[in-house]
Amino acid sequence: MSVSRVLRNGTVVLLALLWLVPTWLLVVNALVPSGSYTGSPHWLPSSFGLFDNMHQAWDKAQLGPAMGNSLLYAVVSALAAVVLASGAAFATIVMQVKRQALWFWLIYSGTLLPLQVFIRPLFLSYAKSSLYDTQIGLVLIYTAIAVPFAFFVMRNYALTLPREVVEAARMDGASWWRLFWQIHVPLSRSAMIAVFVFQFVAVWNDLMFGITLTTSRNIRPVMAALADLQGNYTNVGPPVVLAGALLVSLPTLVLFFSAQRFFISSLKIHR
Amino acid sequence: MSTFSTERQTPTTRGGLPAAPSGGAQRPPVPHTWRKRRERLTAGTFMAPAVLLVAAFLLAPFVWTIYRSFFSDSRTTPFSWFDNYSLFASDPALARSIQNTLMWVVGTVVLPFVLGLAIAVLTNATRWSRLARLCVVLPYALSGSAVAVVWNFMLTTDGAVNQVLTNLHLDSLAQGWLLTWPGNTIVMILANAWQATGVAVILFLVGLQSIPPETVEAGALDGAGSWQQFRHIILPQLRPVSIIVIGMSLVNGLKSFDLIWVLTQGGPGRATETLAVSMYNETFLELRPGAGAAIAVVLTVIVLAASWLYLRRQLDVKGE
Numbered sequence: 001m002s003v004s005r006v007l008r009n010g011t012v013v014l015l016a017l018l019w020l021v022p023t024w025l026l027v028v029n030a031l032v033p034s035g036s037y038t039g040s041p042h043w044l045p046s047s048f049g050l051f052d053n054m055h056q057a058w059d060k061a062q063l064g065p066a067m068g069n070s071l072l073y074a075v076v077s078a079l080a081a082v083v084l085a086s087g088a089a090f091a092t093i094v095m096q097v098k099r100q101a102l103w104f105w106l107i108y109s110g111t112l113l114p115l116q117v118f119i120r121p122l123f124l125s126y127a128k129s130s131l132y133d134t135q136i137g138l139v140l141i142y143t144a145i146a147v148p149f150a151f152f153v154m155r156n157y158a159l160t161l162p163r164e165v166v167e168a169a170r171m172d173g174a175s176w177w178r179l180f181w182q183i184h185v186p187l188s189r190s191a192m193i194a195v196f197v198f199q200f201v202a203v204w205n206d207l208m209f210g211i212t213l214t215t216s217r218n219i220r221p222v223m224a225a226l227a228d229l230q231g232n233y234t235n236v237g238p239p240v241v242l243a244g245a246l247l248v249s250l251p252t253l254v255l256f257f258s259a260q261r262f263f264i265s266s267l268k269i270h271r
Numbered sequence: 272m273s274t275f276s277t278e279r280q281t282p283t284t285r286g287g288l289p290a291a292p293s294g295g296a297q298r299p300p301v302p303h304t305w306r307k308r309r310e311r312l313t314a315g316t317f318m319a320p321a322v323l324l325v326a327a328f329l330l331a332p333f334v335w336t337i338y339r340s341f342f343s344d345s346r347t348t349p350f351s352w353f354d355n356y357s358l359f360a361s362d363p364a365l366a367r368s369i370q371n372t373l374m375w376v377v378g379t380v381v382l383p384f385v386l387g388l389a390i391a392v393l394t395n396a397t398r399w400s401r402l403a404r405l406c407v408v409l410p411y412a413l414s415g416s417a418v419a420v421v422w423n424f425m426l427t428t429d430g431a432v433n434q435v436l437t438n439l440h441l442d443s444l445a446q447g448w449l450l451t452w453p454g455n456t457i458v459m460i461l462a463n464a465w466q467a468t469g470v471a472v473i474l475f476l477v478g479l480q481s482i483p484p485e486t487v488e489a490g491a492l493d494g495a496g497s498w499q500q501f502r503h504i505i506l507p508q509l510r511p512v513s514i515i516v517i518g519m520s521l522v523n524g525l526k527s528f529d530l531i532w533v534l535t536q537g538g539p540g541r542a543t544e545t546l547a548v549s550m551y552n553e554t555f556l557e558l559r560p561g562a563g564a565a566i567a568v569v570l571t572v573i574v575l576a577a578s579w580l581y582l583r584r585q586l587d588v589k590g591e
Contacts, residue, residue, distance in 0.1 A: 004497065008393055009397075009400075011389070011393060012390070012393045012394060012400050012403045013403065015386070015389075015390060015393075015403070015407065016402070016403035016404075016406040016407065017406075019406045019407045019409075019410070019465065019468075020406045021431075022410070022421050022422065022425055022465060023406070023409055023410065023421075025421075025424065025425070025431050026421050026424070029424065039429055040429060040434050041424065041430065041431040041434055084320045084321040084324065085321060087317040087318070087320065087321065088317060088318050088320075088321035088322070090317055091314045091315075091317035091318045092318070095310070095313070095314045095317065097311075097314045097318065103318060103322065106322060106325065106326070106330070107321055107322060107325050109329075109330070110325045110329040110330065112574065112575060112578045113329065113333055113571055113574070113575075114525070114526050114547060114567070114570050114571055114574050115526070115528075116528075116546075116547055116550040116551065116563075116566070116567040116570055117332070117333050117336050117567040117568070117570070117571050118328070118329055118332040118333060118336070119332075119550075119551070119554070119567075120332075120336065120339075120554050120555075120560055120563060120564070120567075121331070121332035121335040121336060121339075122328065122332050123555075125332075140324075140328065141328055143324060144324045144325060144327070144328035144329055145328075145329070147321050147324055147325055148325060148329070151321060176310070176313045176314075176317075177313070180317070204414070205414035205415065205416070205529075207414075207415065207416050207528070207529040207532065207533070208528055208529070208532075208551070211532075212555070223414055223415075223416040223529070226414075226416050226417065226420065226533075227416055227532070227533050230416075230419065230420050230423065230533055233423065233427075238424055241420055241424075242420065242421070242424060244420075245413075245416075245417040245420040245421065246417075248414075248417065249412070249413050249414065249417045252412050252413070252414065253412045253413075256411075256412035257412070
């Protein structure tokens with residue numbers, strides 16, 4: 001009994017330490033003032049240069065506009081996707097449109113396909129229609145890419161809502177629009193928040209559309225800027241690159257830990 | 272258990288709607304059809320934005336990519352049947368890419384599954400091990416690009432891994448981790464597992480917490496050891512969650528792009544490309560969009576096959 005317990009706890013501690021090493025090195029070396037970095041990784045924090053490193057990363061990769069852009073893209077796209085997907089879910093489940101299976105697969109199929117299959121046609125048509133390298137262009141594609149999964153979750157959630165409320169409201173003569181905004185949306189609020197958080201993180205973390213559909217430094221999203229910073233690794237030095245990575249990860253880290261409940265519920269609905 | 276189903280919306284619930292044919296039979300016919308038409312219009316406005324957006328930005332490009340994959344990349348781009356697809360047999364870079372993709376699939380399915388299950392089971396019981404669990408879940412909150420930055424720092428020639436090896440007097444093992452195949456693909460798969468295990472842990476914990484404790488207690492009363500309890504009582508009840516974890520990891524492994532792109536861009540040469548990266552390289556760097564389209568289509572077929580296995584199993588689980 002006690003031997004197995006020691007073995008068990010030992011495994012847990014070992015795995016945790018193993019996992020912690022890269023995280024630890026990320027934080028410690030992001031703290032090292034970039035001027036005093038000697039070429040080999042530090043294992044213990046000595047002096048505090050984090051804010052200066054972040055400031056350098058902010059300047060050199062223009063993280064400021066990139067983070068602003070990504071915030072815009074993530075908030076607007078996630079919000080738009082949640083609303084559009086809820087509307088579609090409302091129409092299929094509550095209003096019971098005909099050919100539900102067709103509509104379901106038409107929308108849902110978007111989340112099964114790999115992004116690579118969209119990218120070049122989008123690139124070409126964006127270039128032609130002057131959506132290329134614009135904020136609206138990115139918002140549109142991020143919303144489109146978020147809708148299918150959001151629809152899937154919202155639809156599954158709508159299936160669990162009690163029908164009696166809707167039927168009673170219809171009997172009382174409430175219009176579908178009123179039903180949607182005043183009954184359906186408040187009832188599905190928790191699922192909507194979960195989807196919003198999930199899609200916010202997905203958009204914030206996107207790299208591929210960022211490097212394909214933008215070139216300007218004041219349009220590109222944050223992960224494209226980080227990839228650019230990483231490309232200058234030898235010039236700017238490891239502490240600055242690591243501080244930059246830490247900086248751009250802060251929003252999702254904060255969101256992850258403050259909204260863990262919603263993360264988990266979004267994962268649960270995934271089934 | 273699972274809420275996923277397309278067959279769920281059976282006509283039985285339809286009778287309850289005021290607008291349904293059965294309810295409308297007594298009403299005068301003219302307002303009825305008018306009302307119905309208006310209702311369809313309203314439903315259309317609810318559906319249209321989502322449907323149009325997906326159709327225009329996802330499905331149309333998808334169809335166009337399939338179409339493009341049948342045209343060659345020479346200057347006049349003539350129709351060339353399956354020539355672009357035959358590149359998989361003739362181009363060594365693509366053969367390597369397929370090999371790497373297979374390695375990624377195996378690595379991203381096995382590692383997060385085994386490690387995630389182990390960590391979830393080992394940290395489920397005790398309070399202090401929450402902290403240990405946090406260490407494992409933390410990287411899940413980082414993006415693929417940020418994970419690449421962290422692991423570049425670990426793996427570069429003067430990085431942390433080589434530093435540790437040198438300090439342990441294992442200089443012979445210190446090497447350029449990202450420079451030689453297959454080592455570079457393997458270390459990237461490990462880096463990916465470092466990030467992806469967190470979500471597996473979370474999912475397995477949710478699964479473990481839904482197991483009724485009586486079943487485990489009954490096993491303990493019958494004298495089952497902890498391994499036997501795990502093997503015969505806990506593991507079978509984790510089957511639905513396991514399928515989700517495997518399905519998610521499988522599809523994520525096939526689609527992995529960010530980590531490879533930021534760490535090696537598929538190089539050196541084209542040694543660390545997976546299909547997702549090869550498609551990007553062929554299309555935008557080698558400027559062979561036909562070949563890129565063919566790779567995208569092949570990748571789609573594989574992803575759809577994997578998703579189908581996963582979704583079909585999900586339907587099965589629900590049906591049980």
